[in-house]
Amino acid sequence: MAIELETETADGDDFVVYNHVAPPLSELDMQVIKSVPPGGNWADIPLSIAQKSKRIMQIRKSGGRTTYYGRLRNDLPSYTVSTYFYRPGNGSFVHPEQDRMISVREAARLQSFFDEHRFLGPASSQYKQVGNAVPPLLGRAVGVTIPSGFAVDLFCGAGGLSHGLR
Template structure:
């Protein structure tokens, strides 16, 4: 089916009668006015990608077809669009790797957050593969302790953060919060608490079920209460703002404010931070004193405009693949490149050097004033 989809196209290019599901989408769109622009979508070389979800290995669940080859993007290509360096190793089955990449906070966003957040020692809850922690370490933080329930994600975190204590347990119970308290107290506490409670219940892309995962944001509040960090960041999807008519988010903010924190909501879109992906996320940020969010590095992408960092910038240097390839770190010899983003993901340029270069490029020669490494 994907052979019919041109660059930048979607399910509308697939002929009728070829797929029952596509025919159903076509009929719903005709009768209800629903146009699913990303279903069976092919990426554009000269634009950022859409949000990389956990289902980038399924053609019908988003815009994940390679811009040129008749296949879906590989795990390594998806990781690059998420701003993971090529040296970052993912462990587990192909499905587990896809979930780790799709659920991750882009490391470059984590790095920029690290430049404006106080303290040095970090505890990461619901840590996933460790994209946020990886970025915070780029900014000079030390991730002392992390908790993740999924064993493959915990293995990935452990592999890429060899100096961190990584534990695998369920944070949904009072006993788990007690164990967390004892462990972190033994380490001397933490300056910064971060985490991304599972967001499936809040996502507007799903059925917004009222399942037990929707209570895990309250466990994060409990962790703030018992650990008393200097600052915290809770990352989630934008749908948290409207879930249950916004009451869940309002209660979370009220609870955190009563603990003595200045609480702010930072609405961030990753293409504003030199990342080749249009991914929008909500950050609930608190500290003992007001904090300013990181300033955008690049302009927002608009259809037809020049992309600051495009899919081409991210993956065009990678070799052709068969379907299902490209999970491991890049081991082949790649052609030379002068591209800033490709230099970064290859490890030839630090994240700080990359951000400084991009800031200089897009700010008329005035680089960002931030602590970058």
């Protein structure tokens, strides 16, 4: 699937953007996401389409989470990125403007990874790398707030396991 993504720096230099491929979807998943507007979710899926999926019908019956089959909005922060952002029924990861799921690169941007960061391995591994990551800017913010020399012994009482970690 052809996807446009900004590939030029502020100085006008071009760069390569890796990991920007949308995951494939079934015909039913395409029907489902086409029916969900920006900011919408499973409740926006017409009954005629929902009846084709046992899972969607179960969600309708139980009143599932509002993020299931959700589409992002450009004017709001995203939801937490999980390792399942490639599956429409597991969160709000449908692209806000295009009928597709977000790519690994777009999920990485939501997590604050720089575009120069490249995720390697099969797609299943890349989804886990992004979804399980502590967002780099959050990690930095936490790191700079911890005073120098401050340490917590996470292994105390375990027979001196922390001795080599100091």
